[in-house]
Structure formats: C-alpha cells, structure tokens
Amino acid sequence: MKGLKEKFGAGAVLQALAAPALALVAAFVLSSVVIAATGEDPFHAFYVMLDFGSKSDSQVWIINKAIPYYLSAAAVAIGFRMNLFNIGVDGQYRVAAFFAAVVGGALTLPGVLQIPLIILVAMAVGALWAGIAGVLKTTRGVSEVITTIMLNSIAGSLIGYFLSEDKLAVKDGNLFHTPTIPEAARFFLIPTDPDPIYGTVLIAAVIGLAYWFVLGRTRFGFDLRAVGRSESAASASGVSVRRMVVTSMLLSGAVAGLVGMPTLLNKSFNYGTDFPTGVGFTGIAIALLGRNHPIGMALAALLWGFLERTGIQLEFEGYKQEIVGVMQGIIVLCVVIAYEIVRRVVLRRQQREVGAELSARAGAGAEQDETEQKAGASA
Template sequence: MIARWRGAVLAPVLAIVVAALLCAVALLISGSSPLTALTTLVGQIGSGTVVVDTINSASVYYVAALAVAIGFQMKLFNIGVEGQYRVAACVAAIVGGTVVLPPVLHTIVILVVAVLAGTAWVAVPALLKAYRGVSEVISTIMLNAVAIGMIAFLISPDTFGKLAGNNITTPPIPESGWFPGIPVGSGEIFGMVLVAAALGVGYWFLLSRTRFGFELKASGESPTAAAAGGVNARRMILVALLTSGAVAGLVGLPELLGRDHAYTLVSPQGYGFTGIAVALLGRNHPVGIALGALLWAFLDKAAVALDVVGVPREIVLIMQGLIVLSVVVAYEIVRRAGQRAEQRRVAAAPAPSTETAEAAT
C-alpha cells in the first residue's frame, strides 16, 4: 500500500517541485523573471485560439507518443517513428490525392494506407531484431535518413509531385477524403482527435485486459522468465514493433486530413522525436501521455507570448527538457527508495523459529 502511494503520489509531486525549481533557475540565468513567465503562460489559457491549437498539436504528439510507448513496454526503442510517420503521410497523401472515392470511404482508405505504410517501413528493423538481434535503435534511426530520400523521390515533379510556387506538393486531397473538424469558437479542432482518443483507449485495453498485453509487459520486465512461461520472444518483438509502426503511420494524418490536405516539402517534422519525450513524460500510461502531450503542446504555443514579454522563446525548449528530466529522475529516486525500504523491512523481519521450519518441511 505504501509502495503504491509512493509511485502514485510522491513521484509526481517530487517531479513537479523539481521541474518548477529547475525552470525557475533557468529563467533567472537567462535574466528573466520566473513570475513574469508564469503569469504570461497562465494568461495564454483562453487567449485567442491557443486552446484549440494546443489540443490539435497535442493530438499529434499523443499518437506519436503511443507509438513509442508500445515499444517501451517491451524495452524496445523505436526511434524511427519520425521516418515511419513521414513516409506514411506522404504515401497516404499521394493515394488520397489520386483515387476518386465517395466520402467516408475515401477517408478510410487514406487511414488504412497510412497504417500499412507505417507498418511496412518498420518491418525491416522488426525482422532484423527478431531474427538477427540487430539493435532496433540503429536500424530505425538509419531508416529515418532513408525516409528523407524516399519522400524527396516520391514528391518530385518527375514522380507524383508537382510545383506550386516555390514549393513541391502532392496532388491535393479532394474534400471527400478530408476528416471533418469540430468547430469551437473561432477555431476548429481536428476530427482526428477522436481517433487519437480511441487509440488511447485501445492501448489501455490492450495492456490491461488482454493476454497479449500481459505477455508484452512480461517480456519487457524479464525476457527469460517470459520465455520460461511459454511466451514466444521472437513473435512478441515482431508484433510490438509492427504495432508501433502502424500507430506511427497515423501521426501525420490529423494535419494532413484536417488542415493541409497535401504533403509538401515544408510539411511538419520532428513529431517522432517529440513523441519519445512525451512518452517518457507520461510514463507510458495513456492518461499520463495525454497530460504530457497537452503540457508540451501548450508550452509550444505559449513560446510566442514569452518572446513578447522579453523571455527568450528558446527557454521553452529548456523548460521542456528539464520537465522530462525531472520526471525520469524523480520516479527513479522514488523507485530506489522503495527498494531500500523493502530491503530494510525484510532484514528486520524475525527469522523463522526451528519448530516453524521443521513444520514447513
């Protein structure tokens, strides 16, 4: 009971306190007032379209973090989410802008293509890891570089792209393939937010209510014990990485289907790496990841307001890094403190008497 209290209450509180102190120190070093920064951040809540923009960005970060968290559950580091979602978004945009289908069906086809493309892009690292023991970190990060070249080829005017001013873009997706948004005040929330929420529920159900989820976590905690219990380690590696890639394929779709409707040379980048930070911040828990995604997105949107009051906008990057570092360190400190407390409790427990030992035998 005490150990559970430590993990559920003490660790988050410690992380918040440490993060607040470190961020205050960083602001003071930069010559800015922590109070001014805090007042400005709080004032952004409800200002203009900040809330809508925050939710939209958070939905993208959330899907990216879920893709990373699936691998984390088995101690697999899929650092290739960046390449997987960019290739998937590009391929989905090409298909969506080429085919002619009725509404709803058109959108579904784009979603399926993105999932299949993300799965296919991670298939090579998954097979190398399962059958040859190649580090997924090395193979996936190398494929990120390959993805850049692949996208450049796909959207070049000689293949599927076309010139649009100083930019190169895929054929625009007709309105039949768009994902309708949710009007809120002066803005519009991406309709894919509902898909992101469904993915979160599915992630929770998979880990908490299915045999596969139990085997996945067991394999991550102790591969040897899991293998002794009949878990096929090779199959688990394949399924975990392929599922991670499938979810990664959906990362770019909220913006593709809700705002841009085409993939271009200037399409957003970096969401895969942000997903790693958000997954760490949320401790791989669906609710924790959602809160982490909202916090990360809010800080991104508030950076402009900080710049206006004289606080360097780069300080937001420092704050985000310090928050993640504080969470990781705080949970590790609480975990080790719990281990030491348990060791002391076991050491202080009275040894069984001779009569009890004989009766047990």
C-alpha cells in the same frame, strides 16, 4: 498477507503521487533559476504563460498540437513496454503520410470509404516500415536503434525522390506537394470558438483506449510486457520472443503511421515540402514524461503543446527564444529522476516492511513451538 498487500498498495499510491509532485516542484525551481540567470523575472514569465495559455484560441491550438504528439508517444511507448527503442517513428509517420496522401489525392471515392482507406494505407505503410527493423533484429541480431535511425534517413530520401513534378507530386509556386485530397475525403472538425478542434482527436482517443486495453487487459499484452521484463523467462514460459518483437514493431509502426493524419486530413490535405517533421522525436520525450501510461502521455502531450504555445508569447515579452526548450528538457529530466528516486524510496520501505513482517512471524512461530513443547512436557 493481507497487511502486506495493504502496505504495498499504500506504497504504490505514494509513488504515484510523490513522484509527480517532486518532479513538478523540481522543474519549477530549476526553470526559475534558469530564467533568473538570463536576467529576467521568472514569476512574470510563469504569469504570462498561464495567462496566454488560458485563452480559448490557445487552448484549441494546444489540443490540436497535442494530437500528433500523443499518437507519436503511443507508438514509442509500445516499443518501450517491450524494452524496444523505436527511434524511427519520425521516418515511419512521414513515409506513411506521404503514400497515404498520394492514394487520397488520386481517388475520388465517397468520404465514408476514402477516409478509412487513407488511414489504413498510412497504418500499413508505417507498420511495414517499422517491421523492417523488427525482422532485421530477429533474423540478424541488428539493434533496432541503429536500423530505425537509418530508416529515418532512407524515408526522407525516398520522399524526396518521389516528391517531384515528374513523379508523384505537383508544383505549386516554389513548393512541391502531392495532389490535394478531395473535400469529401477530409476529416470533420469539431466546431469551437474561435477555431475548430481537429476531429482526429477521436483517433487519438481510440488509440489510447486500445493501448490501455491491449497491453493491460489481454494475454498478448501480458506476453509483450513479460518479454520486456525478461526474454529468457518469457521464452521458458512458452512465449515466442521473435514473434513478439516483430509484432510489437509492426504495431508501433502502425500507430506511428497515424501521426501525420491530423495534419493531412484536418489541415494541409496534401503532403508537401513543408509537412511537419520531428514529431517522432518529440514523442520519445512525451512517452518518457508520461511514463508510458495512456493518461500520463495525454497530459504530457498537452503540457508540451502548452509550452510551445506560451513560448511564442514569451518571445514577444522579451524572453530568450531558447527558454522553452530548456524548460522542456528540465521537465523530462525531473520526471525521470523523480520517479527513480521515489521508486527506490518505496522499494526500501517495502523491504523493511517485509523484513519486519517476517521477523514478527518468526517470533510468533517460536513462541508457539515453545508453548507446544511445554504442553508436551507437562503431559
């Protein structure tokens, strides 16, 4: 039994190392082919990307860009671990950021009180918005994919309705935005040269640690993963599937509510018509790329930010604008396919090892029986 565990441990290590290596090589080769097909030099493109991405200002930009990407991926991953597809993170973080901005702009409390209040409002609104899909799924059997997509559209319309001068917004030139959050209620910046890193990177770190601990080290996390593997088995063991579905959607929405905080508390300080959108959909790709692992998603978020930052420089070098988007798609596909290939290879290897181990045991048992029979006959 000890030998089997050691072999399975080796298989796990093989899967952990071989899959990323295979994905990296495949992505490099396919990206090179695509760039070469446009008539450009792929090796020069990679050199430009590495050179521009290594600059200090680019590194700060990449980290700041990765913060909301990581939070979005964590929100998506909570649902993924339970086999739920929360496609509505985009709407959840936008409606959460909007109402958090309204509350933040309307109050003048000390920062030590107002900042946590803004964050709690964002998490509560995001949780409630996602909870609608969870309740509809458990009570009416409506697919969370359909409801979250529809709620994205409703969120945009709701924000558009209230983001007017006669309701919850003020007009600033040709733009409408919520009242500006007081300076005392803004999140701190980490001083770096030449630009500062958003202090909300600490929020992302806390969420990553909480994600790892709750899902991997608690009974709740075990129940959540059990429901994701088999609802019938989890129900038979005493887990309330309906409660877990609603709770998971609430948690996913609460984390989604934090996605807009780096922009709101460190950059814009209000919610306007130019507030970033689409981060929720990017989070789906990053969650897949990071295999729903907190460290993997962090690396994937940084990689995504790196590609976006260096893609700007590639355009100045004369490369096609769509190259970066194609590379992002290639990387995600290569990671998904590589992990599936390696998983199947490792599974077949484990099956052969188990078969060999069982055969050896059967042979040893037969020899022992034969020896005992001979000893009994001679006696």
